[in-house]
Amino acid sequence: MDTHLTSPTTDGSRSPRGVRRAELESSQGQADPIDTLPPAFRWGVATSSYQIEGAVAEDGRTPSIWDTFCHVPGAVANGDHGDVACDHYHRMPQDVALIADLGLDTYRFSVAWPRVQPGGRGPANPAGLAFYDRLVDELLGRGIDPWVTLYHWDLPQELEDAGGWPNRDTAHRFADYAELVFGALGDRVKTWTTLNEPWCSAMLGYAYGLHAPGRRDLGAGIAAAHHLLLGHGLATQRLRAAGSPIELGITLNMATADPATDSPADRDAARAADGLGNRIYLDPLFHGRYPEDVVADLAAEGVRIPVEDGDLAVISSPIDVLGVNYYFGQAHSGVDEQGREREDDGRPVRRVVRRDLPRTAMDWEIVPESFTELLVRLHRDYPGVPMVITENGAAFDDKPDADGFVADDDRVAYLTEHLRAVARARQAGADVRGYFAWSLLDNFEWAYGYDKRFGIVRVDYDTQRRTPKRSAHWYRDTIRRVRGER
Numbered sequence: 092m093d094t095h096l097t098s099p100t101t102d103g104s105r106s107p108r109g110v111r112r113a114e115l116e117s118s119q120g121q122a123d124p125i126d127t128l129p130p131a132f133r134w135g136v137a138t139s140s141y142q143i144e145g146a147v148a149e150d151g152r153t154p155s156i157w158d159t160f161c162h163v164p165g166a167v168a169n170g171d172h173g174d175v176a177c178d179h180y181h182r183m184p185q186d187v188a189l190i191a192d193l194g195l196d197t198y199r200f201s202v203a204w205p206r207v208q209p210g211g212r213g214p215a216n217p218a219g220l221a222f223y224d225r226l227v228d229e230l231l232g233r234g235i236d237p238w239v240t241l242y243h244w245d246l247p248q249e250l251e252d253a254g255g256w257p258n259r260d261t262a263h264r265f266a267d268y269a270e271l272v273f274g275a276l277g278d279r280v281k282t283w284t285t286l287n288e289p290w291c292s293a294m295l296g297y298a299y300g301l302h303a304p305g306r307r308d309l310g311a312g313i314a315a316a317h318h319l320l321l322g323h324g325l326a327t328q329r330l331r332a333a334g335s336p337i338e339l340g341i342t343l344n345m346a347t348a349d350p351a352t353d354s355p356a357d358r359d360a361a362r363a364a365d366g367l368g369n370r371i372y373l374d375p376l377f378h379g380r381y382p383e384d385v386v387a388d389l390a391a392e393g394v395r396i397p398v399e400d401g402d403l404a405v406i407s408s409p410i411d412v413l414g415v416n417y418y419f420g421q422a423h424s425g426v427d428e429q430g431r432e433r434e435d436d437g438r439p440v441r442r443v444v445r446r447d448l449p450r451t452a453m454d455w456e457i458v459p460e461s462f463t464e465l466l467v468r469l470h471r472d473y474p475g476v477p478m479v480i481t482e483n484g485a486a487f488d489d490k491p492d493a494d495g496f497v498a499d500d501d502r503v504a505y506l507t508e509h510l511r512a513v514a515r516a517r518q519a520g521a522d523v524r525g526y527f528a529w530s531l532l533d534n535f536e537w538a539y540g541y542d543k544r545f546g547i548v549r550v551d552y553d554t555q556r557r558t559p560k561r562s563a564h565w566y567r568d569t570i571r572r573v574r575g576e577r
């Protein structure tokens with residue numbers, strides 16, 4: 092493992108692996124907005140269990156929906172799966188050392204539900220919990236705050252067999268599991284995220300069939316979304332009841348939804364996309380109600396959100412932090428290429444329009460200014476809850492040199508511009524308290540398998556060698572500078 096990070100440049104020249112100071116200054120030649128981030132700003136990296144751990148059948152872990160899905164022919168690129176992934180389960184201390192070398196104060200990781208509670212119900216599996224116990228101690232021993240995400244998509248397969256997230260009981264199973272993990276780690280872990288990106292679990296997993304468990308049913312997707320939120324609320328109440336002071340929240344992935352033109356049809360398409368992508372989560376969490384326009388859009392599709400009495404009060408239980416994951420923006424149109432506003436079956440046209448913007452290897456638009464806009468809007472429409480950027484980053488087609496080093500200037504530029512966007516949002520009043528890069532390591536990128544690399548540290552999957560990319564050096568140097576450490 093090459094964990095060595097070369098010393099920073101201090102004279103503005105370019106070290107072989109460094110980045111010019113001038114590159115960190117804004118194009119107008121003004122002071123870099125990044126330098127306005129406060130010394131107490133939280134800096135971290137994020138990962139998730141299934142994407143890095145491997146060891147899927149060790150120490151009592153049972154299959155998750157992703158183990159099953161990966162083995163469905165054609166579901167994942169190249170037939171890739173998480174059986175080994177980054178082998179983090181066996182290399183955890185070295186990976187924590189990497190985080191320490193970067194000078195980060197926080198590591199956000201997720202717990203694999205089927206590792207700590209095989210089958211999704213019943214008693215804890217001590218051997219599975221022991222892994223996270225060691226991880227937490229290793230982090231604390233190096234002065235790094237552990238930030239636990241309880242659910243990053245690896246639902247125990249048994250719970251899927253019982254109906255999965257569209258089944259209301261799964262929300263209760265999740266609350267039990269949350270309490271079980273909290274009982275083991277709550278004495279040392281102070282920050283807890285219930286769910287990562289419920290939109291992905293619900294819509295990619297149950298409505299669009301692109302993620303595990305691969306179902307294609309809008310009604311199931313919406314039921315899943317509601318039960319994920321209910322599970323979040325139930326877990327929030329259980330963890331609060333446990334007494335110790337903690338910081339508790341949920342992480343949402345949000346893309347901005349711009350109208351492709353100013354036409355009423357395009358504006359309505361953008362409204363609908365924002366409704367189903369963002370407000371259907373934000374409004375119940377922060378306002379205790381589902382947005383009326385989204386309820387009406389769903390009713391037109393014959394879908395009802397399965398709300399029961401008291402659910403919205405549970406879902407809107409107060410939280411301390413909103414995790415924001417941002418990667419890209421999108422433009423929406425309500426008009427098809429022939430100029431029609433209705434499909435043949437009478438439904439309104441809804442389509443994403445490709446804009447002439449730079450893109451990442453995921454084919455995602457690079458729109459940092461939308462990030463600022465999103466954060467300012469969240470602060471305006473859902474005030475009073477601090478935000479932390481729990482994920483932001485980019486996949487690019489990395490080209491390692493003979494030593495495995497990647498001079499990923501494209502990723503450095505992406506991260507620089509997005510950090511500037513965060514700093515600008517703060518200058519405009521948004522209460523953003525931290526930023527975590529996605530991801531520490533190249534890892535299993537879900538349906539894209541290992542083809543897409545988001546890491547600031549390269550992983551050679553043949554040898555499991557880790558090599559910090561230029562972006563890792565840049566990240567470490569930027570953090571030091573903002574903290575005034577050099």
Ligand code: IFM
Pocket residue numbers: 139142288344416482529536537545
């Ligand atoms: O890799 C994912 C992560 O699991 C959730 N947020 C988006 C990332 C990039 O697609």
